Amino acid sequence: MSGIIGKKVGMTSIFDAEGRNIPCTVIEAGPCVVTQVKTEEKDGYSSIQLGFDEAKEKNVTQPLKGHYAKANTTPKRKLVEFTEFDGLNLGDTVTVDIFAEGDYVDVVGTSKGKGFQGVVKRHGFAGVGGQTHGQHNRMRAPGSLGASSWPSRVFKGMRMAGRTGGDRVKVQNLQVLKVYAEQNLVVVSGSIPGAKGSYVILDK
Structure with a gap:
């Protein structure tokens, strides 16, 4: 799996081994559920759709409720498609474990309006x-x-x-400094677009 959906928590700074103070951003990444698997035969291209962040039942339309029921999951607030995936099936869960310290990621978000x-x-x-x-x-x-x-x-x-502002912005080659799998958190170097609590897409 190449990417995951996340939510911007905020900025902080950490010290590296040489004692340098590095500004960084904390992102709550996942867990994301595979809500749809698209294939060449049926859809004309292959990809998977991930869902992230719980949504209230009353705010979801009937067709979407059926869409999530097929994946045996609760309604989600954010849906994103990824074209690079490895053997994931409907209903599988993607967590922050796909990243490791030292990886470089691209982050896509919506800039502040x-x-x-x-x-x-x-x-x-x-x-x-x-x-x-x-x-x-x-x-x-x-x-x-x-x-x-x-x-x-x-x-x-x-x-x-x-x-x-309010535009789709991609920031490339941000280094993953820390991964906290238990809290579903990933810390990347530098800043990313968007306000606190806004959705972002992390991609290797």
Whole structure:
């Protein structure tokens, strides 16, 4: 099995053997249940669907209740498909044991939504350099867009103010520092996208 679904717990730091303080993120990974097995003959491709985190019965539709009943499991809040798996069957459980200390993983999550933001926060603009010579309240302004009588429009892709965050983000090559199988926890180096309690996907 190449991956698992998890939930971001928060950030902390640990010391390595050389005494360096390493920032890291704690992730609650699994246990995940195999809720569906897709095959080339029936679905056109092969993959497995994992379910994670308990959901209330009242919040699940009737078709999904039947879907989970086939796997002989309770309703789940998060479903993700993985294409690389080794002999897993419907109803099997995937735990954090698939990772070992020293492994490198890619983490996919949804970044924090910032709403409508200006160019300084959204694109890192520096703003206007000074406030002298009549410059007033221009520190965070975007400046000229370069459009005059030609082309008389704004080019697509122009870096301007707009909605920021809330995007799917992948962070690659994060090292697994600790694995706590009893608590279903994995500690990876560095930061990952998303707020505390948001769902993430870990993949080798």
